[in-house]
Amino acid sequence: MQPTPEKMKVAIVGTGNIGTDLLMKVLRSPWLECRLFAGRNLSSPGMMKADQMGVPVSGKGIQGIVQRRTEFDLVFDATSAEDHKRHAVILAELGLLAVDLTPAKVGKMCVPAVNLEECLEAQNVNMVSCGGQASIPLAFAIASVNQDIEYIETVSSIASRSAGPATRINLDEYLATTENGLAAFSRGTPTKAILNLNPAQPCVHMQTTVLAKIKNPDLEKTRAAVAAIVRKIQDYVPGYQLIVPPLIESNRLAVMVRVEGRGDYMPKYAGNLDIINCAAIAIAEAHARRNRP
Amino acid sequence: MKHQRIIVTDPTLRDGSHACSHQISVEQIRRYATAAEAAGVDYLEVGHGNGLGASSLQVGLSLVPEREMLATARACLKQTGLSVHVMPGFATAKREIANAIEVGVDLFRVGSHCTEADLTQRHISYVRNAGKEAWGVLMMTHMASKEVLLEESKKMQSYGAQGIMLMDSAGAAVPDDVKQKIGLLAEKLEVPVGFHAHNNLGLSVANSLAALEVGARILDGTARGFGAGAGNAPLELIVAAMQRLGYSCRADLYKVLDAGELAEELFAENLPVSNSITIVSGLAGVFSGFAKPVQRAAKQMGVDPRDVFVELGKRKVVGGQEDLILEVASELAARQKPVADGKPR
Secondary structure, three states, X not given: OOOOOOOEEEEEEOOOHHHHHHHHHHHHOOOEEEEEEEOOOOXXXXXXXXXXXXXXXXXXXXXXXHHOHHHOOEEEEOOOHHHHHHHHXXXXXXXXXXXXXXXXXXXXXXXXXXXXXXXXXXXXXXXXXXXXXXXXXXHHHHHHXXXXXXXXXEEEEEEHHHOOHHHHHOHHHHHHHHHHHHHHOOOOOOEEEEEEEEOOOOOOOEEEEEEEEEOOOOHHHHHHHHHHHHHHHHOOOOOEEEEEEEEEEOOEEXXXXXXOOOOOOOOOOOHXXXXXXXXXXXXXXXXXHHHOO | OOOOOEEEEEEHHHHHHHHOOOOOOHHHHHHHHHHHHHHOOOEEEEOOOOOOOOOEOOOEOOOOOHHHHHHHHHHHOOOOEEEEEEOEOOEOHHHHHHHHHHHXXXXXXXXXXXXXXXHHHHHHHHHHHOOOEEEEEEEOHHHOOHHHHHHHHHHHHHHOOOOEEEEOOOOOOOHHHHHHHHHHHXXXXXXXXXXXXXXXXXXXXXXXXXXXXXXXXXXXXXXXXXXXXXXXXXXXXHHHHHHHHOOOEOOOHHHHHHHHXXXXXXXXXXXXXXXXXXXXXXXXXXXXXXXXXXXXXHHHHOOOHHHHHHHHHHOOOOOXXXXXXXXXXXXXXXXXXXXXXOOOO
């Protein structure tokens, strides 16, 4: 595809599964153009793929970004929480927009179906977590039509093969990040996050359940609010499906979704990687749309 | 191997939590913990059925807060160690494990689904760095081959686990499976190996004895089998059988029998029984803790709980995926609808 001058120029730092899948999504976007794919290993599978596809690459990580800082306006960070804490300072000094896919929690929490507009004002946005992107809009919808919510919980199940070593070692951080996100978007309600890894073959798609303890739940309004926000998410996550509409069982309100990935770099079952990347693309495209003269 | 003393761990106040929908009271903990101390079991495990941090809408809310449950048991135990079950994904190191260390827990049994041992690395190291004992627990072991179980338990051993438990969480194993799996681990691992049975197919005691025969040095048993689904290997039966076969342990048979009588009184309404649901659950290879939630959801949605178990088995659900019960039950209910409307299936 011939880059057009109106496209917003972006860079990606981090060339693992997330970074490479993100690159595939940028390449498909009518609003974005990838000017640099930067990592630390020029022979990583993601880097080789980018090179084959004619995307400019750098093996110097964040230094590669600094060297070519005038060539783009926005940087996706798909490295690690520790690295992003350093990168955040550098990107802010360079005046570049930062979309952070790590659990570093530096920038403003961004869940496009809920707070896209507000996030356009932030220099650095954080994409919370995969479970957060799947569950927070549902919790927000539930909280928008029910008073007296005592407690909200989210449970995600993902295929074992979609969880790499970094996800596994950082499980506790994933839970904390997701809980914070849920609380922030449901008026400070006490929250809990649970993650299950399922090794079944063929691999299971990502599924997320939101459970809530509510004094007098309004099921009809909740169903309408959930249906509306699901449609909104489907605009940027095509594989997001409501599989159990809100119901009451054992004194709890429950709603379940399944996320089928687009199969860009990771297989379709890895909806967990797909949804956080789709959300990152959504905020970047919103910047591009706003900036287009 | 018979000269070596067998370590007896008693998770009555943890696995039994599933049997009473997590409604174990402070009084029940106090009285049973006192009896367990008198009986001389090596460890008493206490807490929510899915372990630390698992009180949730997903699995069920505990009647008593975790810290209070542990502190109550702690006050009753001297020679018997206090143990907890830990599942990463529910429990975090800095919150739940740190809290349990503060209350005085001696042993942390850190578990994962049988193919996901690397999830336990952080938690096992955290416990060991705090100077406490940690064992690794592989759950739902009917779902993996002995070779995979060996590989996974070696990982746990490398993280610092001082014992490895294989749990037949679904009660799906037969004695030959246990012999092959425990036998290989007992031969290849440096740390002691143990077995935790469920009685769905009526084989909990036979499976436990099979484990001892091939070198297990740790056995789990609960008073009157008070545990998830069809219950566990009854503590009083395994201690009696061990006496009959000449295995030594610290527990005193008569006092263990007394603890069993007490459990019968304390947990009378929820003592596990073998029934058509627990049998189908065992055959389907589904986590025993699903028994109560499946019965509740099946009743509400008007479907056969046995069908729910069969479908959950097909989907290869693991411990912790209780939310899928709702999905499967609603799906089965939706499939039934055309019949009710008089339309063909």
